[in-house]
Amino acid sequence: MADRNPALMAGIPELVVLSLLADREMYGYEIARSIKTVTQDLLSVGEGVLYPALHAMESRRLLRSRSIRVDGRMRIYYGVTARGKTRLARLTSDWRRMSRGVESILGSPSHA
């Protein structure tokens, strides 16, 4: 995992967390591992970023949570609310727009 460009990561945790949870409920630790495995280590969201993000998203009503005790360990499962789905759609749109914009500059030496 060569990366670590904090600036480029801004806004990404919210987007990928919403996207993952839209598919199924997950708990924090699981989300962190999922991001690594699904992206094949292209992305990684540390716990110092993930947990505060989850709390912020819950307080903004994008997520709801429920605590479950499994094998003596506590897990907090998160799911996406209706508001969260709307937010996901918006973020996805913003991301694609941005991404296309960047690619249009990276991929075009004007050669004029």
Place this chain on the structure above:
Amino acid sequence: MADRNPALMAGIPELVVLSLLADREMYGYEIARSIKTVTQDLLSVGEGVLYPALHAMESRRLLRSRSIRVDGRMRIYYGVTARGKTRLARLTSDWRRMSRGVESILGSPSHA
């Protein structure tokens, strides 16, 4: 132009400015306009972001500048240094990695 997502824009100005200037020298005001036209309004970097960014990049020796007086108005042309080219390569690589990572999550409901 649809609205802005400040978080997702983080790191982008440095990348696109380096990319544009790698092609040819430009001055600040021109860069701002170019970003809009080249991306067809997908991206926009305001002057409150651009000028501080240019100064920061110059002090980090990624850019060099020269002032020229044209039609009574001053213009400060910026060009990319060798260090800047290295930085551009790095940022481009980081961006593509990140972008692929995000797409791999957005484009894959696990359905498992």
Place this chain on the structure above:
DNA sequence: ATACCATACCTCGTGTGGCAAGGTATATGA
């Protein structure tokens, strides 16, 4: 018993960096 690691949650302090809102000044056209 005693390490040790994986699981599973958490917070705090620091630094980077986008952004709006302001400012200065010149040339041009109405």
Place this chain on the structure above:
DNA sequence: TCATATACCTTGCCACACGAGGTATGGTAT
């Protein structure tokens, strides 16, 4: 004379990623 485009600039605020640390449990190896 007034507005608009050009062309530069700074300040203050705030969002956010990150590393480094902390708590606690269960299983496994020594």
